[in-house]
Amino acid sequence: MNAPRETLPTERASRQSExxxxxxxxxxxxxxxxxxxxxxxxxxxxxTAYRQMPxxxxxxETEAQVAAVLKACHALKVPVVARGAGTGLSGGAMPHxxxxxxxxxxxxxILKVDKLSRTAVVxxxxxxxxxxxxxxxxxxxxxxxxSSQIACTIGGNVAENSGGVHCLKYGLTLxxxxxxxxxxxxxxxxxxxxxxxxxxxxxxMTVLVGSEGMLAVTTEVTVKLVPxxxxxxxxxxxxxxxxxxxxxVAAVIAAGIIxxxxxxxxxxxxxxxxxxxxxxxxxxxxxxxLCESDGTPEExxxxxxxxxxxxxxxxxxxxxVSKDEAQRLKFWSGRKNAFxxxxxxxxxxMCMDSTIPRKRLADILLAIQAMEQKYGLRCCNVFHxxxxxxxxxxxxxxxxxxxxxRCELFGxxxxxxxxxxxxxxxxxxxxxVEKLSSMCVQFSPGERSQMMAxxxxxxxxxxxxxxxxxxxxxxxxxxxKMHVRKGLLPFPELERF
Numbered sequence: 001m002n003a004p005r006e007t008l009p010t011e012r013a014s015r016q017s018e019x020x021x022x023x024x025x026x027x028x029x030x031x032x033x034x035x036x037x038x039x040x041x042x043x044x045x046x047x048t049a050y051r052q053m054p055x056x057x058x059x060x061e062t063e064a065q066v067a068a069v070l071k072a073c074h075a076l077k078v079p080v081v082a083r084g085a086g087t088g089l090s091g092g093a094m095p096h097x098x099x100x101x102x103x104x105x106x107x108x109x110i111l112k113v114d115k116l117s118r119t120a121v122v123x124x125x126x127x128x129x130x131x132x133x134x135x136x137x138x139x140x141x142x143x144x145x146x147s148s149q150i151a152c153t154i155g156g157n158v159a160e161n162s163g164g165v166h167c168l169k170y171g172l173t174l175x176x177x178x179x180x181x182x183x184x185x186x187x188x189x190x191x192x193x194x195x196x197x198x199x200x201x202x203x204x205m206t207v208l209v210g211s212e213g214m215l216a217v218t219t220e221v222t223v224k225l226v227p228x229x230x231x232x233x234x235x236x237x238x239x240x241x242x243x244x245x246x247x248x249v250a251a252v253i254a255a256g257i258i259x260x261x262x263x264x265x266x267x268x269x270x271x272x273x274x275x276x277x278x279x280x281x282x283x284x285x286x287x288x289x290l291c292e293s294d295g296t297p298e299e300x301x302x303x304x305x306x307x308x309x310x311x312x313x314x315x316x317x318x319x320x321v322s323k324d325e326a327q328r329l330k331f332w333s334g335r336k337n338a339f340x341x342x343x344x345x346x347x348x349x350m351c352m353d354s355t356i357p358r359k360r361l362a363d364i365l366l367a368i369q370a371m372e373q374k375y376g377l378r379c380c381n382v383f384h385x386x387x388x389x390x391x392x393x394x395x396x397x398x399x400x401x402x403x404x405x406r407c408e409l410f411g412x413x414x415x416x417x418x419x420x421x422x423x424x425x426x427x428x429x430x431x432x433v434e435k436l437s438s439m440c441v442q443f444s445p446g447e448r449s450q451m452m453a454x455x456x457x458x459x460x461x462x463x464x465x466x467x468x469x470x471x472x473x474x475x476x477x478x479x480x481k482m483h484v485r486k487g488l489l490p491f492p493e494l495e496r497f
Contacts, residue, residue, distance in 0.1 A: 007097055012097070012098065015055060015078075015098055016034060016055045016056065018076065019056055019073075019076060019078055019100060020032065020034050020055075020056055022072040022073075022075070022076055023058055023069060023073075027059075027065060027068070030059075031059045031060060032056060032057070032058060032059070034055065034056040034057070036053065039053060039054055039056070039057050039101075042054060042083065042101050042103065043094075043095065045083070045087065045088040045089070046087050046088050046089045047088070047089055047090055047091040047094070047350070048348070049348075049398060049404060049407075049408075050091050050433055050434075051094070052094055052096070052097055054095035054096065054097075054099055054100060054101040055078075055100060056100050057101045057103055058100055058103065059103045060102070060106070061107075063183075063219055066102070066187075066217065067187040067188075067189070069100070070102075070183055070185060070186065070187035070217065071187035073100055074186050074187060074463065077461060077463060078098070078099055078100055079096040079100070079463045079465075080099060080102050080185070081093060081094070081095055081096055081099055081100070081101050081213065081465050082102045082159070082217045083101050083103045083104065083105075084105070084124065084125060084152070084155045084156035085105070085125075085127070085152050085156060087148040087156065088156060088159075088160060088430065088432065089351050089353065090353070090426070090429045090430045090431060090432030090433070090434040090435060091432035091433035091434050091468075092159065092160065092212045092213065092430045092431075092433075092465070092468060093432075094432070096466060096467065099463075099466075102217065104125050104153075104218075104219065105125050105153075107123035107124050107125035107126075107155070107219060107220075108123060108126055108127075109122070110122045110123075110131065110134045111220070113135055113138065113225075115140065118140060118224060118225045118227075119224060120134065120222070120223050120225055121221075121222050122154055122220070122222075122223065124155025124158075124182075124218045124219050125153050125154075125155060126153060127149070127150065127151060127152065127154075128144070128145070128146065128148075128150075128153070128154060128162075129145075131225075135225050136228075138225075139227055139228050140227055141225065141226060141228055142223055142225060142226075143166055143167075143170035143176055143224075144163060144166070144170070144171075144172060144173050144176055145164035145165060146163065146164045147338070147339060149164065154221050155218045155219075157173045158180060158208070158209050158218050158221060159430070160173075160210065160212065160428060160429065160430040161174050161209050161210030161428065161430075163384065163389070163427070163428040164428075165263055165332070165335060165336075166260055166292075167384065167387065167428075168258060168259060168261065168384070168387050169258050169259065169260045169261070169294075170226065172428065173209055173210075174209040174210065176223055177193070177205070177209060177221060177224070178193055178194065178195055178196075178197075178223070179192065179194050179195055179221070180192045180193060180205065180208055180209070180220070180221050180222075181218070182218040182220070183216060183219065184216055184217075184459075185458070185459045185464045190216055192204050192205045192208050193205040195222055207454065210430070212431065212468055213465040214458075214459065214465045214468060214469060215454075215455065215459065215464065216458065216464075229260075229294035230295070230296050230297060231294065231295070231296065231297045231300045232260065232292060232293070232294035232300070232325075232328060233292070233293055233294075233304055233321055233328060234290055234291065234293075234321070234322045234327075234328045234331045234332065235289075235290070235292075235311065235319060235320070235321050235322075236280075236281070236288060236289070236290060236322075236331055237289040237291060237311045237318070238282040238287075238288050238316060238317050238318035239286060239288070239289070239314075240284075240285060240315075240317050241286055241287075242286050242362050242365050243362035244314060244316075245264060245286070245288075245362070246264075246287075246358075246359070246361030246385075247314055247315075247359075248289060248310070248311055249262060249264065249289065249358050249361055249385040249386065250359045250361075251314050252291065252307060252310050253358060255310050257303060257310070259291050259292055259293055259303075259386060260292040260293060261291070261332075262289065262290070262292075262384075262386030263289065263290040263335050263383065263384060263385055263386075264287055264288070264290075264361065264381075264382070264383040264385035265281075265287065265290075265334075265335065265338070265381070265382045265383075266286070267283075267285065267287065268378065268380045268381070269341075269342070269380035269382050269393070270283060270285065270287075270288055270334075272338075272341040272342055272344070272345050272380055273334040273337060273338055275341070275344075276337055276340065276341035276344060277333045277341070279330050279333055279334035280320075281334060282317075285317065285318070287365075289316075290331055290332065290335055291307050291311070292328075292332075304321060308321075335382065338382045338391075338393070339351065342380055342393045342395065345395070346378070346396065347397040347398065347399065348395075348397060349380075349393045349395050350408075350411055351391055351392075351393050351429070352391065352394065353389070353390070353391060353428060353429035354389075354414060354419075354423055354426060355387070355388050355389050355390065355423045355424045355427040356388045356418050356421045356422065356423035357388055357421065357422045358386075360388075360422065360423070361383065363421055364390060364414075364417060364418065365381060367414075367417050368381060368392055371410055371414065374413075375406045375407075375409060376406060377403065377407060378394075378395045379394050379395065380392070380393045380395065384427070388423065390418065390427070392414055394410050412437065415435060415438040415441065416438065419438075419441050424442060425438040425441065430469070431468065431469040433467070433468060436468075436469070436471045436475060437475065437476075439469070439470070439476075440475065445473060445476075448471065448473075448476075451469075451470045452470050455470065
């Protein structure tokens with residue numbers, strides 16, 4: 001965390017008794033957990049390398065109970081960490097040692113699907129894929145499709161501004177959400193956006209989406225739905241050189257083509273995935289691209305022909321177009337199962353997340369190959385290549401402290417290199433606790449102060465998901481990565497580590 005301090009067992013026990021008593025007054029007995037064996041499942045999210053036990057876990061069933069929990073915690077100045085399905089990969093839902101984890105898993109009802117307005121009103125605990133399943137009878141679906149869509153919740157998607165393989169064409173969560181309802185840290189109801197296309201005043205929706213639960217607690221979301229395309233086809237393109245594959249991505253976009261999906265996998269990832277799903281991937285290729293087109297049959301036919309021409313000109317060694325829907329889904333099954341496939345070949349993995357300009361795809365891949373030698377760890381790479389979003393999976397054994405340490409250094413190196421190449425430290429997984437130090441690389445003290453001021457405007461006491469996203473000045477100084485702008489080093493008197 002930003003400023004960890006050791007808590008005495010007596011201090012923790014006393015605080016726990018106080019908090020449990022306050023929450024027991026506003027929640028039914030079955031909706032409050034505080035015994036260790038009951039709270040262990042909440043000690044981390046998808047980033048299992050970092051764990052922390054909460055004082056208690058609240059599982060409210062109504063909005064009134066959510067408000068009551070927040071009011072009780074606010075009165076006691078107790079930190080609150082909202083949690084959905086716990087599929088996040090940056091530690092954004094990791095509990096606070098002296099705080100309450102607010103699980104919203106019971107808010108799992110789809111309230112309304114409107115085929116005329118192409119919208120759906122859902123509670124925050126509804127699974128991403130469940131929205132599309134509910135909209136399917138109307139010929140509609142929800143476009144953002146993270147790899148964890150079978151389990152991740154829409155509330156978590158809002159917190160992280162999640163994307164997925166089709167975000168290049170259809171946008172991120174922000175572009176597919178109209179309205180968000182929830183509660184402030186004080187337990188007061190608040191609403192962002194509306195069911196209309198625009199609202200008067202400040203556009204606070206863009207602030208809330210991606211704020212990682214630091215500004216408000218989401219309970220209800222109105223999402224946009226899009227018509228199911230009449231046809232979708234996917235090209236699998238093989239390349240014998242990583243740089244040619246990276247240049248091909250840039251060439252597709254430069255040709256004015258916006259595919260429904262444009263994904264890239266390197267040779268180690270392709271081998272891991274093919275052994276798992278048998279999708280028919282080219283195991284000799286140094287990299288493969290999955291390029292999808294959707295729309296009317298006429299649109300798809302034209303776009304597929306254009307992409308084939310571009311990919312051939314870019315040096316593709318093999319091109320295969322899906323013959324039917326089953327083969328298309330098979331192509332994509334490999335990409336969707338990249339994470340579990342990696343889990344089969346390594347005890348643990350850490351999935352990184354950063355962005356770079358499309359033209360630097362090859363540069364970052366070659367840099368990661370050099371890092372593998374430097375840190376003595378393997379790395380499999382899968383990219384949302386169309387928008388330059390990287391997901392390197394560093395393979396390690398968490399039972400070996402040295403491997404975990406080298407994995408952390410490896411990940412930080414990837415993020416620093418991404419920034420150096422003109423990118424950012426996160427694309428869609430959020431900052432959480434994983435990338436706190438790396439935020440010091442990308443953002444200046446002034447920028448981080450502005451972030452903290454925004455946080456303070458919503459949460460003056462700093463009790464909503466504290467210690468996440470925004471690093472302290474002390475942390476950045478200790479990390480030795482103070483931002484340098486125009487050749488001027490801030491706080492030159494501080495020793496660099």
